[in-house]
Amino acid sequence: MASDAPSTRFIVIGGDAAGMSAAAQASRGRRPVQTTVFEQTEFTSYAACGLPYFVAGLIPDADQLVARSPEQHRANGIDVRTRTRATAIDTERKVVTYHSLDDDRTGEESYDQLLIATGASAIRPNLPGIDAKGVSGIHVIPDAVWLDEILSTRSPARAVVVGGGYIGLEMAEAFALRGLDVTMIEMLDQPMATLDPDMGARVADAIRKLGVDLRLGTAVTSFDADTDGWVRAVATPDGTVDADIVVLGLGGRPNVGLARDAGIPIGPSGAIATDARMSTPVEGVWAAGDCAESHHRITGKPAWVALGTHANKHGRVVGLNVSGTPAEFPGVIGTAITKVGDTEIARTGLSTSEAVAAGFDVVADTIDGSTRAHYYPDPATIAVKTVVERGSGRMLGAQIVGGPESGKRIDALAVAIWNEMTADEFGQTDLAYAPPFSPVWDPTMISARRAATRAD
Amino acid sequence: MASDAPSTRFIVIGGDAAGMSAAAQASRGRRPVQTTVFEQTEFTSYAACGLPYFVAGLIPDADQLVARSPEQHRANGIDVRTRTRATAIDTERKVVTYHSLDDDRTGEESYDQLLIATGASAIRPNLPGIDAKGVSGIHVIPDAVWLDEILSTRSPARAVVVGGGYIGLEMAEAFALRGLDVTMIEMLDQPMATLDPDMGARVADAIRKLGVDLRLGTAVTSFDADTDGWVRAVATPDGTVDADIVVLGLGGRPNVGLARDAGIPIGPSGAIATDARMSTPVEGVWAAGDCAESHHRITGKPAWVALGTHANKHGRVVGLNVSGTPAEFPGVIGTAITKVGDTEIARTGLSTSEAVAAGFDVVADTIDGSTRAHYYPDPATIAVKTVVERGSGRMLGAQIVGGPESGKRIDALAVAIWNEMTADEFGQTDLAYAPPFSPVWDPTMISARRAATRAD
Numbered sequence: 079m080a081s082d083a084p085s086t087r088f089i090v091i092g093g094d095a096a097g098m099s100a101a102a103q104a105s106r107g108r109r110p111v112q113t114t115v116f117e118q119t120e121f122t123s124y125a126a127c128g129l130p131y132f133v134a135g136l137i138p139d140a141d142q143l144v145a146r147s148p149e150q151h152r153a154n155g156i157d158v159r160t161r162t163r164a165t166a167i168d169t170e171r172k173v174v175t176y177h178s179l180d181d182d183r184t185g186e187e188s189y190d191q192l193l194i195a196t197g198a199s200a201i202r203p204n205l206p207g208i209d210a211k212g213v214s215g216i217h218v219i220p221d222a223v224w225l226d227e228i229l230s231t232r233s234p235a236r237a238v239v240v241g242g243g244y245i246g247l248e249m250a251e252a253f254a255l256r257g258l259d260v261t262m263i264e265m266l267d268q269p270m271a272t273l274d275p276d277m278g279a280r281v282a283d284a285i286r287k288l289g290v291d292l293r294l295g296t297a298v299t300s301f302d303a304d305t306d307g308w309v310r311a312v313a314t315p316d317g318t319v320d321a322d323i324v325v326l327g328l329g330g331r332p333n334v335g336l337a338r339d340a341g342i343p344i345g346p347s348g349a350i351a352t353d354a355r356m357s358t359p360v361e362g363v364w365a366a367g368d369c370a371e372s373h374h375r376i377t378g379k380p381a382w383v384a385l386g387t388h389a390n391k392h393g394r395v396v397g398l399n400v401s402g403t404p405a406e407f408p409g410v411i412g413t414a415i416t417k418v419g420d421t422e423i424a425r426t427g428l429s430t431s432e433a434v435a436a437g438f439d440v441v442a443d444t445i446d447g448s449t450r451a452h453y454y455p456d457p458a459t460i461a462v463k464t465v466v467e468r469g470s471g472r473m474l475g476a477q478i479v480g481g482p483e484s485g486k487r488i489d490a491l492a493v494a495i496w497n498e499m500t501a502d503e504f505g506q507t508d509l510a511y512a513p514p515f516s517p518v519w520d521p522t523m524i525s526a527r528r529a530a531t532r533a534d
Numbered sequence: 535m536a537s538d539a540p541s542t543r544f545i546v547i548g549g550d551a552a553g554m555s556a557a558a559q560a561s562r563g564r565r566p567v568q569t570t571v572f573e574q575t576e577f578t579s580y581a582a583c584g585l586p587y588f589v590a591g592l593i594p595d596a597d598q599l600v601a602r603s604p605e606q607h608r609a610n611g612i613d614v615r616t617r618t619r620a621t622a623i624d625t626e627r628k629v630v631t632y633h634s635l636d637d638d639r640t641g642e643e644s645y646d647q648l649l650i651a652t653g654a655s656a657i658r659p660n661l662p663g664i665d666a667k668g669v670s671g672i673h674v675i676p677d678a679v680w681l682d683e684i685l686s687t688r689s690p691a692r693a694v695v696v697g698g699g700y701i702g703l704e705m706a707e708a709f710a711l712r713g714l715d716v717t718m719i720e721m722l723d724q725p726m727a728t729l730d731p732d733m734g735a736r737v738a739d740a741i742r743k744l745g746v747d748l749r750l751g752t753a754v755t756s757f758d759a760d761t762d763g764w765v766r767a768v769a770t771p772d773g774t775v776d777a778d779i780v781v782l783g784l785g786g787r788p789n790v791g792l793a794r795d796a797g798i799p800i801g802p803s804g805a806i807a808t809d810a811r812m813s814t815p816v817e818g819v820w821a822a823g824d825c826a827e828s829h830h831r832i833t834g835k836p837a838w839v840a841l842g843t844h845a846n847k848h849g850r851v852v853g854l855n856v857s858g859t860p861a862e863f864p865g866v867i868g869t870a871i872t873k874v875g876d877t878e879i880a881r882t883g884l885s886t887s888e889a890v891a892a893g894f895d896v897v898a899d900t901i902d903g904s905t906r907a908h909y910y911p912d913p914a915t916i917a918v919k920t921v922v923e924r925g926s927g928r929m930l931g932a933q934i935v936g937g938p939e940s941g942k943r944i945d946a947l948a949v950a951i952w953n954e955m956t957a958d959e960f961g962q963t964d965l966a967y968a969p970p971f972s973p974v975w976d977p978t979m980i981s982a983r984r985a986a987t988r989a990d
Contacts, residue, residue: 487945
């Protein structure tokens with residue numbers, strides 16, 4: 079910790095989870111690091127995952143979504159430049175060109191180490207009328223603040239949510255909680271395409287139980303607007319759906335333009351290629367968060383999984399490496415969780431179709447169980463599906479759809495899959511049992527045991 | 535499945551979780567098995583773990599605690615003889631002597647395979663006055679029915695619970711829910727001796743928050759009775775505590791008398807010695823459930839852990855072996871869970887003192903975290919402690935004390951410990967994150983990471 083050692087000049091492009099985790103970690107590392115962050119918005123370290131809950135009215139103030147403000151980071155010695163956009167990277171000269179939005183000034187800054195943490199953007203399909211007012215994605219804090227304001231001031235009665243994935247589900251619930259009539263339009267035959275169809279059907283039931291008009295296998299073809307330019311309906315091949323407000327929940331794409339323009343390789347998943355240290359192939363350039371690839375531990379291939387939890391871990395790994403502590407990101411297995419109404423939805427590893435696509439021969443078993451002993455008050459139903467490799471019996475994936483206290487059970491399955499356990503062994507592990515918490519055999523163990531029997 | 539193959543004559547002594555799991559499993563095995571069960575009560579397959587919740591008034595009918603009645607087992611072809619006590623085992627002649635309580639008849643029955651599943655008994659210390667009326671253990675359904683009746687008919691106002699372990703906690707809560715003034719007397723300086731002292735202190739807070747008068751470091755010296763023989767006070771060195779009803783929660787002892795008298799070896803833990811197949815060293819004799827030893831995966835030694843979840847697993851393994859499918863019980867790591875009020879308490883692996891006793895050099899770290907993202911409504915506090923081997927960084931144990939949705943997080947830690955993960959690796963696994971379910975870094979991961987840092 080020689081304080082007179084020359085500082086590493088560390089530039090971070092993007093001041094959200096990945097970028098600021100890296101900056102924070104680097105600032106307390108073994109080697110002195112002098113960090114500059116370019117962030118094009120006025121926010122740092124905000125929780126994009128919390129946006130639907132703010133729109134739902136569950137979080138009074140959008141500022142609560144900010145884990146650490148630019149001022150707080152600056153107090154820790156990090157030079158955070160908000161409303162400043164990085165516009166180019168010169169990897170030869172090791173220079174970043176930036177544009178300061180407030181004073182329209184352009185400048186250059188040199189780096190020894192550079193982290194690209196530019197995040198992802200919501201997909202906006204090129205459909206007629208998509209630029210109508212009231213058709214919004216929800217990706218950054220201003221989106222959520224705008225939606226909240228519209229709900230309060232314009233009092234829309236009918237919301238359409240396009241897409242039945244995580245954001246779609248959470249926004250459908252948010253609108254329902256705000257008292258709107260909600261229609262969800264999903265192109266596929268099930269919501270939550272990362273689940274197997276039988277589990278997706280359970281999610282569909284939960285969505286409908288919320289009062290949402292769920293239209294599966296339906297594509298949006300255009301958006302119709304009033305004379306004032308505000309959306310009034312969504313057109314589909316099966317007719318139009320009236321809409322006063324529309325949210326797009328069609329997933330995202332990694333923001334890789336800056337990296338690509340600088341000649342930094344993009345991987346097969348479309349995100350920036352990284353190794354286990356989260357380094358790009360270009361010397362001194364790292365990538366982390368929603369713009370970067372992760373190693374998928376089960377397929378063995380690069381994967382693009384945009385989640386705040388990985389962004390934080392990526393950033394920490396980069397911050398450690400940059401400040402002198404070698405570190406590796408051990409990869410992802412695709413764990414995710416959400417809820418709609420009282421129904422909790424979680425998955426880890428590979429779904430059946432993902433496993434088949436990855437070349438595995440699989441069997442699977444879905445069981446319907448209970449979250450508590452049958453005699454204990456208020457048990458919730460829980461469905462658990464375990465996907466197992468035929469022959470070896472190795473667990474490849476698991477899915478849960480159930481009532482309260484169901485979803486986080488996925489973690490035990492995730493750790494089992496992480497460790498390449500067989501379903502038979504997982505079915506005999508020592509999980510916690512007491513009547514308020516579980517039947518004697520936890521439903522996750524029953525599912526694994528059943529799948530194991532089929533895998534022989 | 536040759537139905538004309540000679541049936542294995544399988545005798546099961548004890549018709550609760552272990553015995554009936556074995557009988558049920560054997561009845562659907564590869565080889566034909568003809569099973570006879572001797573059970574001294576009138577019940578089979580009842581959930582002892584549910585008894586406190588019945589006394590609490592949460593379960594309307596004690597019959598709900600019976601997972602499968604003798605009639606239901608008989609319908610599956612199992613010859614269940616209730617109110618029949620096995621009185622001797624002759625391992626040479628392979629004969630069990632039994633005594634039928636209803637008709638006071640004694641008989642003999644031959645076996646090819648014998649399972650001893652005689653369970654455990656509550657400890658009743660030899661203290662003056664312990665036989666006073668109103669001083670009860672709670673171990674079998676009649677105990678709970680009796681307590682419930684006393685609460686209804688005698689309307690006691692003051693309950694004393696002796697012992698601050700699982701049963702003690704659950705009974706203190708039950709009495710509090712029934713409106714009694716409750717005093718808990720525990721000899722040690724903390725409740726829940728299977729937790730480290732700092733975590734035990736959190737449990738003590740939770741007990742007191744329930745309104746229970748918790749007296750730690752206090753031994754009961756005698757019980758005082760009224761002239762009618764009913765208990766009226768509990769004496770301690772610090773004075774007497776008035777009591778209209780007393781429950782003993784002092785743990786149990788394996789029922790090994792029948793086995794010992796038959797020359798079947800008792801292991802170092804005081805329970806019946808078994809191998810991985812749950813076989814005793816005596817040919818054709820198996821042991822399962824609360825009377826049997828388990829292999830502890832971390833210490834590598836035999837352990838006595840009386841829990842319904844292990845009893846079921848033991849029984850299943852014996853049933854498989856007896857009916858022609860080789861099976862092994864993979865062992866225990868000491869996972870357990872309970873709650874008191876809104877506070878959930880869970881543990882797995884070794885506590886610090888257990889680890890030291892087993893010869894490990896350990897470090898540990900306790901963190902205070904949250905069950906949800908900081909901005910999501912109604913987060914609960916959660917304390918997580920991870921015990922790690924110094925040097926290797928291997929996780930040896932974990933403990934959780936926290937609000938709703940805390941306890942079952944122990945399962946992910948249990949699977950990690952089962953797989954001998956290092957705390958550093960667990961701290962980077964892919965656990966489920968969304969604002970309603972967890973902060974970006976699950977508190978279990980934060981605790982593991984911190985402990986890992988100390989273990990270097």
